[in-house]
Amino acid sequence: MSKRMKCFSQKWLVFFVTLLLASLGHAKMAFESNIDTKVLEAFGVNAGFLSQMPNALKKMNKEEEWKKLVKRFDVNYQFIPIIKNMLIEASVPQEFLFLAMAESKFSSRAYSRKKAVGIWQFMPSTAKELGLKVNHYIDERRDPIKSTQAAITYLKRLYKQTGEWYLVAMAYNYGLRKVQNAIKAAGTSDIKILLDEDKKYLPKETREYIRSILSLALKFNSLDNLKDKEYLLNRGARVSLVGVPFKRHTSLIQVAKNLNLSLETLKSYNHQFRYNILPSKDPTYTIYIPYEKLALFKQRQLKQNKSIQASSKSPFITHVVLPKETLSSIAKRYQVSISSIQLANNLKDSNIFIHQRLIIPTNKKLIATREF
Template sequence: MIFKSLLQPLSFVCLLNLSLYAAPPTINSTSLKTLNAFGVDADFLTNRANTDALGSVQQTFDKLLQHYDANGVFIPTIKNMLLQANVPIEFLFLAMAESRFSARAYSVKRAVGIWQFMPKTAKMLGLKVNTLVDERRDPIKSTQAAITYFKMLYKQTHQWYLVAMAYNYGLRRVLEAIQVAGTDNINVLLDEGKKYLPLETRHYIRSILSLAIAFNNLDTEGNKAYLLNRGRAKH
């Protein structure tokens, strides 16, 4: 695995296991627009496992906002960098799933920073990682490296949702899963019976999409917790 996903801080696996108790998800034009940013169509929301994931995120949204506020200072900068690079701004929520936007985040497998780079991958992308300097903790340099990698993955997969999957599981393994499945359709790849992708990756992509939908709905509804203003307030 090229990258180590740090799901534990937000306990997404636990959240998704609460699906039987989740409130019905909000499905509206903003939700569909958010999915489209990843190259995912409305059929995604006809799948029970997918809507359960969204319902679980919505049910625990107040706690997620607390996590956001604790480390949201870098969000406006990350958003602007993604926009300038023509990468969907919804990839903000990949960083949230990885690290809660914490530059200090560290995993047991030595993944570090907002984007949870492993040392080998960080060096491949031009970041300095040695006993004196670890640029994985630099929010600007590490975000630029992440953008570079997103674009590399997109050239190979041609779908943003596949980029997110490959970020977690590795490009080669995702391409192999597509070959076995005979399609790159997200609902087929996430099939709980066939298990073309491991459980962690299935949870991972559902978590990112669900977070993006929930926070974008918050933005659209004009809530006082408008996500970019919350980030700027930390400056």
């Protein structure tokens, strides 16, 4: 081949590679643009709204902030596939996962100064109105499955009254009536106008809240942002945990032992229970266990029925602390050790207060084995 032809071929090769890279880059941008549009449309938001979100996106782009978010998503992944599927089956946009992220960072232990609790941050009154149990023994706001069922009911109710999913997110944060008043004041439900920084139809907290949810949804749907965390987007097909009914008075310590789990691990899936023994009120309660332990549970079910679930009598009683009472005097009254009361109530020391509710273990076998 002549030098001239060789030079000509090299130029064409460079041109072809450049064109290919450009076209791949364009295809990638188009693909990500389609993802962005799809995410926004899930909330009923026009793609043009992206131009109003620079600060929210900039905050998410900070490496330190992004690492924290991914870590939180990763730590609480057990319930994410289940919650995602529940939203899809209820015809609620799965992107509302990120409303939960904005509310609580997916922590079932999240607690606000206003007494909102759990992944969906329900107030006690709202939780009870939606059918969740909130009492001295159990707080179903911390149950990721039951609280999600309640959240779906609430979100669909808000959607029926607003007609737009972005308005649902605003109402979840600010309150339905207040959002309706904001729409009336603005003369429109257009998101761009409602979030006007000068007019302030909505408070700053709510304006930042909706932008934060949209930004989270956009970031977690970007393959570039996730890099080696792509699996976070693809967990929906695998259910990590399963709910199993156990009879009242069941010891969580015994359940953990029978499943070869630490108590700490079992309780990390079941923050709804305040104590290590299931309450007395209902015949059964659902305990979440790892799916891979289900076969072991079934193998040992007969043994569990004979041992842990056999007693119909409550293994503890409730005592309300009276004035001048001490842990020592209460222990003497019920003829149990101070350490047993401390263990049953997760007390780190002997300090108690008037009107405090204490559970007093009365089952001798449980006291002997300290399985409460």
